[in-house]
Amino acid sequence: MSTALQWFKSTYSSSEGGQCLEVALCPQAIHIRDSKNPEPTLRVTPATWTAFTTTLK
Template sequence: MSTEALQWFKSTYSGSEGGQCLEVATTPHTIHIRDSKNNPAEDGPTLHLTPATWAAFTASLG
């Protein structure tokens, strides 16, 4: 799936000034993560994780 077709969103913890933000998009089997500074039209680097891996990662942050 092209990352252009995904619906990306920023965390509610991200400020409106830009800077160091991540954007996330989900599909049933994959969590897609990218740096918000990358131009979406350029289809910059994207990290792809399974939902289980994403859940383990976010659980480790708390």
């Protein structure tokens, strides 16, 4: 059985939309997509996502 991904965007994104990065978290992968063009998606490992977000801070 397939479970639908729960997509979310940053709380810093405006409510006007159109130019947002959306993320869906799963134990095995982090899914990333462009809100205005949701296909294709990018998938990275949780370790890669952690390294990426740590670098941004």
